[in-house]
Amino acid sequence: xxxxxxxxxxxxxxxxxxxxxxxxxxxxxxxxxxxxxxxxxxxxxxxxxxxxxxxxxxxxxxxxxxxxxxxxxxxxxxxxxxxxxxxxxxxxxxxxxxxxxxxxxxxxxxxxxxxxxxxxxxxxxxxxxxxxxxxxxxxxxxxxxxxxxxxxxxxxxxxxxxxxxxxxxxxxxxxxxxxxxxxxxxxxxxxxxxxxxxxxxxxxxxxxxxxxxxxxxxxxxxxxxxxxxxxxxxxxxxxxxxxxxxxxxxxxxxxxxxxxxxxxxxxxxxxxxxxxxxxxxxxxxxxxxxxxxxxxxxxxxxxxxxxxxxxxxxxxxxxxxxxxxxxxxxxxxxxxxxxxxxxxxxxxxxxxxxxxxxxxxxxxxxxxxxxxxxxxxxxxxxxxxxxxxxxxxxxxxxxxxxxxxxxxxxxxxxxxxxxxxxxxxxxxxxxxxxxxxx
Amino acid sequence: xxxxxxxxxxxxxxxxxxxxxxxxxxxxxxxxxxxxxxxxxxxxxxxxxxxxxxxxxxxxxxxxxxxxxxxxxxxxxxxxxxxxxxxxxxxxxxxxxxxxxxxxxxxxxxxxxxxxxxxxxxxxxxxxxxxxxxxxxxxxxxxxxxxxxxxxxxxxxxxxxxxxxxxxxxxxxxxxxxxxxxxxxxxxxxxxxxxxxxxxxxxxxxxxxxxxxxxxxxxxxxxxxxxxxxxxxxxxxxxxxxxxxxxxxxxxxxxxxxxxxxxxxxxxxxxxxxxxxxxxxxxxxxxxxxxxxxxxxxxxxxxxxxxxxxxxxxxxxxxxxxxxxxxxxxxxxxxxxxxxxxxxxxxxxxxxxxxxxxxxxxxxxxxxxxxxxxxxxxxxxxxxxxxxxxxxxxxxxxxxxxxxxxxxxxxxxxxxxxxxxxxxxxxxxxxxxxxxxx
Numbered sequence: 001x002x003x004x005x006x007x008x009x010x011x012x013x014x015x016x017x018x019x020x021x022x023x024x025x026x027x028x029x030x031x032x033x034x035x036x037x038x039x040x041x042x043x044x045x046x047x048x049x050x051x052x053x054x055x056x057x058x059x060x061x062x063x064x065x066x067x068x069x070x071x072x073x074x075x076x077x078x079x080x081x082x083x084x085x086x087x088x089x090x091x092x093x094x095x096x097x098x099x100x101x102x103x104x105x106x107x108x109x110x111x112x113x114x115x116x117x118x119x120x121x122x123x124x125x126x127x128x129x130x131x132x133x134x135x136x137x138x139x140x141x142x143x144x145x146x147x148x149x150x151x152x153x154x155x156x157x158x159x160x161x162x163x164x165x166x167x168x169x170x171x172x173x174x175x176x177x178x179x180x181x182x183x184x185x186x187x188x189x190x191x192x193x194x195x196x197x198x199x200x201x202x203x204x205x206x207x208x209x210x211x212x213x214x215x216x217x218x219x220x221x222x223x224x225x226x227x228x229x230x231x232x233x234x235x236x237x238x239x240x241x242x243x244x245x246x247x248x249x250x251x252x253x254x255x256x257x258x259x260x261x262x263x264x265x266x267x268x269x270x271x272x273x274x275x276x277x278x279x280x281x282x283x284x285x286x287x288x289x290x291x292x293x294x295x296x297x298x299x300x301x302x303x304x305x306x307x308x309x310x311x312x313x314x315x316x317x318x319x320x321x322x323x324x325x326x327x328x329x330x331x332x333x334x335x336x337x338x339x340x341x342x343x344x345x346x347x348x349x350x351x352x353x354x355x356x357x358x359x360x361x362x363x364x365x366x367x368x369x370x371x372x373x374x375x376x377x378x379x380x381x382x383x384x385x386x387x388x389x390x391x392x393x394x395x396x397x398x399x400x401x402x403x404x405x406x407x408x409x410x411x412x413x414x415x416x417x418x419x420x421x422x423x424x425x426x427x428x429x430x431x432x433x434x435x436x437x438x
Numbered sequence: 439x440x441x442x443x444x445x446x447x448x449x450x451x452x453x454x455x456x457x458x459x460x461x462x463x464x465x466x467x468x469x470x471x472x473x474x475x476x477x478x479x480x481x482x483x484x485x486x487x488x489x490x491x492x493x494x495x496x497x498x499x500x501x502x503x504x505x506x507x508x509x510x511x512x513x514x515x516x517x518x519x520x521x522x523x524x525x526x527x528x529x530x531x532x533x534x535x536x537x538x539x540x541x542x543x544x545x546x547x548x549x550x551x552x553x554x555x556x557x558x559x560x561x562x563x564x565x566x567x568x569x570x571x572x573x574x575x576x577x578x579x580x581x582x583x584x585x586x587x588x589x590x591x592x593x594x595x596x597x598x599x600x601x602x603x604x605x606x607x608x609x610x611x612x613x614x615x616x617x618x619x620x621x622x623x624x625x626x627x628x629x630x631x632x633x634x635x636x637x638x639x640x641x642x643x644x645x646x647x648x649x650x651x652x653x654x655x656x657x658x659x660x661x662x663x664x665x666x667x668x669x670x671x672x673x674x675x676x677x678x679x680x681x682x683x684x685x686x687x688x689x690x691x692x693x694x695x696x697x698x699x700x701x702x703x704x705x706x707x708x709x710x711x712x713x714x715x716x717x718x719x720x721x722x723x724x725x726x727x728x729x730x731x732x733x734x735x736x737x738x739x740x741x742x743x744x745x746x747x748x749x750x751x752x753x754x755x756x757x758x759x760x761x762x763x764x765x766x767x768x769x770x771x772x773x774x775x776x777x778x779x780x781x782x783x784x785x786x787x788x789x790x791x792x793x794x795x796x797x798x799x800x801x802x803x804x805x806x807x808x809x810x811x812x813x814x815x816x817x818x819x820x821x822x823x824x825x826x827x828x829x830x831x832x833x834x835x836x837x838x839x840x841x842x843x844x845x846x847x848x849x850x851x852x853x854x855x856x857x858x859x860x861x862x863x864x865x866x867x868x869x870x871x872x873x874x875x876x
Contacts, residue, residue: 077747077748077751078748078750078751078752079751082752094554095554095557096535097534097535097543097545098545098557098558098560098561098565099557099561099565100538100565101565105535107535107536110707110747110748111707111745111746111747111748111802112747112798112799112802112805113706113707113708113798113802114774114776114777114778114797114798114799114802115706115708115774115775115776115828116532116533116707116708117778117798118776118777118778119533119536119537120536121778122536123536123537127536127537127538127539143789144789144790145790146790146793146801146805147747147801147805149786149789149790149793150780150790150793150798150801152785152786153780153781153784153785153786153793154778154780154798156785156786157781157785160785179788179789180786180789183786183787183788183789187785200751201752260698260761260763261699261740268551268553269548269549269551269554270551270553270554276752279749279752279753280751280752280753282756283752283753283755283756283760284752284755284756286756286760287753287755287756287757287759287760288755288759288760289758289759289760290759298759298760298761298762299760299761300756300759300760300761302699302740302742302756302760302761302763302764304740304742307549308549309515309548309549309550309585310515310516310548310549311717312516312861312864313515313516313517313638313718313861314516314520314639314714314717314718314721314722315717315718315721315725316860316861316864317721317722317725317726317858317859317860317861318720318721318722318724318725318738318740319725320727320860320861320863320864321725321726321727321728321736321738321859321860322721322724322725322726322727322736322737322738322740323698323736323737323738323740324736325698325740326740336552336553337553338552338553338556339552339556340552340555340556340559340592342588342591342592343591343595347590347591347594347595347598347625348587348590348591348594348618348621349621350617350621351581351582351587351617351618351621352582352583352584352587352588352872353869353872353873354869354872354873354875355584355587355588355591355872358872358875359552360550360551360552360555360588360592361550361552362872363550363584363585363588363872364549364550364551364552365871366868366871366872367550367584367585367864367868369867369868369871370864370865370866370867370868370869370870370871371864371867371868373864373867373870373871374863374864374867377863378863390553420755421755421759422754422755422758422759423750423751423754423755423758425758425812425815425816426750426754426758426805426808426809426811426812427808428808429807429808429809429811429812430804430805430807430808430809431791431792431808432808432811433803433804433807433808433811434790434791434792434796434800434801434804435791435792437792437796
């Protein structure tokens with residue numbers, strides 16, 4: 001992955017001054033990496049190199065991902081499924097409707113929406129013929145996430161009713177020795193642990209993401225390799241070569257200039273779920289009522305997701321004409337595996353100039369060039385993250401750089417990148433309504 | 439649809455003062471409705487009552503939507519497909535993967551992403567067996583939208599190569615007598631017109647949306663009825679009963695208080711595409727460099743989309759703890775067709791209190807109540823749009839209210855709700871890159 005910041009709207013001096021402030025934190029990250037293990041708040045950076053985890057995931061995959069597998073059902077919400085969905089959608093999921101005969105497919109069940117759940121129940125009752133077609137992975141770090149436990153109950157009832165002897169079709173991923181872990185043990189259901197200090201939004205390379213992705217046939221070795229490569233780069237003390245440091249500094253400088261919104265503008269529609277995963281990463285890591293000194297600051301940058309070229313036809317007018325309150329990161333791929341050619345002799349000639357004899361990617365690149373040129377002329381700051389290709393390795397590199405970026409950005413904001421105290425506010429209220437039977 | 443504004447953070451006096459300013463504009467809208475036809479800028483409000491349009495769409499549907507139809511392919515981008523996708527996803531599309539044997543399904547092709555297009559080509563070559571399984575509707579108001587024309591060329595070549603005699607499987611929707619219209623005529627392809635003054639983001643109830651939805655088996659009569667009901671309410675001079683006026687006033691007042699972001703928080707995941715349609719509606723209608731007096735204002739509110747309860751697990755920390763720069767509209771349904779019960783005797787007891795013996799919707803409602811309570815205690819302003827149910831009628835009511843809301847909001851901002859001049863900026867740049875062969 002290549003980071004380009006020449007249009008970021010900040011000078012090299014400004015960037016260097018702030019980047020230097022991150023020096024001590026980089027040293028801390030290096031120590032966490034050197035020590036290994038899962039004791040530090042930043043310990044998620046050790047996941048991609050954890051060989052024991054990898055063996056555990058592979059064993060579970062061999063045990064459960066049988067050859068007739070058609071659907072991997074992922075029950076989880078937020079940090080428990082966003083990373084998995086990001087990778088799955090980017091590599092295959094976006095085209096699932098176009099490939100009705102390709103299996104296994106992943107299905108994600110997150111909210112308790114009654115309409116969706118009743119269709120899901122019908123799917124289990126009518127579309128699934130044999131238990132081996134399904135593998136169900138329920139994921140909840142705490143083991144007490146309301147939506148996930150409700151969905152676990154509903155799907156359990158339907159599935160067990162049809163296939164009472166198919167306990168081997170279930171895998172539960174949760175904190176070791178959580179209540180859910182113990183219930184799984186009692187029932188004889190397989191379980192995978194999550195290291196206690198790895199929070200949901202940093203957990204994609206733990207069993208939370210690796211197991212379902214491996215079971216769905218994704219090249220998880222490639223993912224791990226890409227994430228490890230990114231770790232090396234993001235620990236580099238050569239600041240101009242460190243994409244996490246540079247991008248965090250740019251986001252912070254632009255926030256100081258009133259850019260309250262960070263738009264991740266993905267020029268491949270199949271990357272939309274990566275943008276949604278990043279929303280949680282930035283929203284929860286930087287959005288803080290109090291800073292590390294317990295002073296009320298209401299820090300935060302609102303992450304938004306745009307898709308090229310779809311959202312040029314919905315949001316470009318606002319971005320180019322409206323308030324200058326956004327900093328953008330364009331994400332695109334350098335190399336494309338296959339590029340449909342546009343005929344030299346058009347069937348509908350004279351409508352758009354310059355497309356005959358080119359290709360889909362040529363047109364997309366021209367649109368991207370056009371957008372960048374107009375951002376420049378409107379003085380709208382942007383960065384670029386350029387992936388080498390759309391492989392598991394390149395994708396994981398991006399996700400890992402973004403996690404490092406967020407740890408660095410939280411340092412600059414002087415907030416805790418790893419907690420989410422205000423989420424308890426609505427959860428407490430929700431519990432009150434649930435327990436009062438309202 | 440019910441609008442609730444008791445938590446909107448503005449007093450009745452403030453609201454009334456601004457609402458009264460909209461009086462003359464309501465009179466104008468009433469005149470446009472009384473006169474009928476498509477001469478005025480606001481003429482899209484006459485679409486749901488246009489009987490000739492409806493007959494035209496039904497004729498085309500009878501002619502093309504044959505009984506063996508499996509896939510309705512919608513080639514369009516922005517205003518040409520967002521409304522169609524909003525309705526389709528809300529009513530059936532969200533569950534398409536769960537219902538592999540239900541047809542027809544809609545497939546949307548918008549960008550020129552090479553990877554997606556090559557999978558699409560393979561789909562046409564390998565999954566489709568007979569031409570009757572497919573109906574292709576290419577939609578471009580101007581007839582010269584780059585992405586749409588490129589996709590039209592690519593899909594035309596693949597499909598015509600396989601089925602050279604299947605011209606009846608194509609329908610083109612474009613401005614009457616555009617270049618594309620004339621090319622369709624020459625080739626003997628059916629075409630449907632769009633009234634010239636109906637812009638993309640206001641076109642869902644024109645042939646742009648009605649035809650593909652009808653062909654896909656959606657109850658389009660219900661849609662038209664809901665939209666007509668909404669027209670009556672949004673023209674009401676009784677301001678306290680007029681949801682478009684009230685909600686526009688609240689958004690404007692909150693913008694004056696520094697709420698630069700409007701979050702549409704949909705508590706049914708199948709409504710996500712409605713939120714994306716609304717992004718274009720608000721982004722392009724209000725995001726303006728210049729106001730009606732040609733004074734540079736850089737007006738705009740950034741629309742965001744959240745999904746309940748998914749995004750409580752990603753954005754709640756930012757919203758509750760971070761900067762207070764958002765006004766929210768919660769959208770949810772009063773009545774649910776089917777509500778999966780949660781067993782009294784839980785399989786995994788002791789994890790979440792209060793869920794045993796309730797139902798999926800009870801839990802979702804408790805979460806929504808919890809969220810609203812925490813918004814109130816954090817003094818975060820919000821409105822609620824409460825749909826009677828998830829029927830075509832209720833859905834269309836909401837879309838139509840939102841279109842009226844945007845016309846009123848543009849009046850308050852003193853900007854043109856119907857143009858998008860800055861979009862030309864990047865298009866000009868893109869053409870330059872395309873024509874130079876870069």
